[in-house]
Amino acid sequence: MQIIVCLKQVPNTNEVKFDTKTGTLVRDGVVSIINPDDKNALEEAIRLKELKGGTVTVISMGPPQAEYALREALAMGADEAILLSDWAFAGADTWATSLTLAHAIKKIGRYDLIFCGRQAIDGDTAQVGPELAEHLDLPQVTYVKKIIYIDNDKAVVERALEDGYEVIEVTLPAVLTAVKELNIPRYPTTSGIMDAFNVKKVSVWGIAQLASAAGLVGLNASPTQVKRTFSPAVKGDGELLTGSVKETVQTLLKELQEKHVL
């Protein structure tokens, strides 16, 4: 089974700090990690490989230091790594990002399964996975929390919903996006880390290697216009209802009705 995992290197913080003047991310001094959901995607891919054989290829678009996110993936057990890094790719929105990834995946050629994380903890849009499926004209299942069955032609998966889950059968190749409930990612072994640097390699593709994507990547090919970036105002304190259970429930129901929640 040929599996491709898209992973993004992100700053290790849930609270992305903005420079309010420039409207950009303050990345200084923040340690970079593999986006958490992408680690679940990678773990599942490695488990499938261990079960079914095949290869896991990891691919990331980002600055040169994203190499280390890919090396960590190699240390965990991925076989091949491709870094999409070029000034031409810079400033991409989700559309341009997913299109660049799609061109790279087409160039790789062979795949049964493409895994993304549900969402990146910095960009936070959860758009890249679904867009990628559209660009590649593949079926997609988002929020995958369990793979129940898989062979070379189809997969049966559980798709997480807010209050339950759906069981979905999908033909392969397909794009799946992973949520953290899918598994607990392994620690890379120490010899895995050594091999990730000394034996395995990270190929770097720039626009020259992705000629098919010329003119379709980076800031100029990004339809999104960012008007302003800001931290939303902090929500006010909640209201605490006191009294007997009966009283508080009645007050609550009344207030919810007044606010047209019920």
Next chain:
Amino acid sequence: MDFALSPKHEMMKAMFREFAEKEVAPLAAELDEKSEFSWDLYRKMGQIGMFGLPYPQEYGGAGADYLTFVLACEEIGRACTSSAMLINGQNSINSGPIYRQGTEEQKRKYLVPIITGKALGAFCLTEADAGTDASNQQTTAVPDGSEWVIDGTKMFITNAGLADIYIIMAMTGTGNNPKGISAFIVEKDAPGLSFGKKENKMGVRASQTAEVILQDCRIPKENLLGKEGEGFKIAMQNLDSGRIGVGAISLGIAQAALDESTKYAKERQQFGRPIGANQAIQWMIADMATELEAARYLVYRAAWLRDQKKAHSKEASMAKLFASELAMRASVKAVQIHGGYGYMKEYKVERLMRDAKVCEIFEGTSEVQRMVISRAALT
């Protein structure tokens, strides 16, 4: 000159830290309280490859180096000294003698299981009357046909009773002569091998310490390690890596003491402001932070020298001496900064202070380190 860790070492360190925070730290207080060795942690560390860091991959090691070993001891030591001792022991004194002096067969049979986490090791030098004066060995080994017969009692042995493989020092020559000492490999089920009661210790309580008793203990001839008469040399050579390891564990303890202190100094309010607003507290923290940096580079450099295959006995002693005494000082200060709360078991600093003490004692007391260092300085 370059003080930065390589990306490879950074990745190792990040992994050790994550493992320490997620797997080790949540268990540390309870293991200490119950004085319990965690087989589960031992297995997990073995699977990740934390026991064979400086050894080649052909023996199941990581193919990394002593700097990586230091990072592992330091990061795990931040969470739990006992668990860090396991990493130190398996990577150094429990395995080094077999790696360096063992035959190919001994390496396959004993080294591979130890460094892949399938067998726990122990290193048995100390006796009731052979502590600092380690060459005063009373344990004897006498050849008898195809066997060695070993008699004696080893004291304060880490992992005694739990370990599968014991490296034992015993006299094969005569008199109080280091050249009369030889090293042997004894398996747990060897006839005549038994264990004394588990010691009830001040600190590192999740590391088991007990006597190893050899009474007419018979082992095959081929379990002699190295040549006859080389035992003391083997012990001393491998203590250098163990000392670097204890230095690194001490860094972990001191770092934890500093982390807890800065956190508490910002949180705890007295006289209407955080205690950290007082210069008395600030100065304690400044000293801890400064000395920790100094200790860290002594330890890292000793490991680096070893990796470069350069002489490093003196530097290993300096690193061990300075870092362990710092761990003690810093943990005492950390308890002081916590006031009465620091004296209670609910706070980590209480355990840090008990754990720190042993780092000044085992693998050569501070006095022994000063002897090594002054000997080098005076010649």
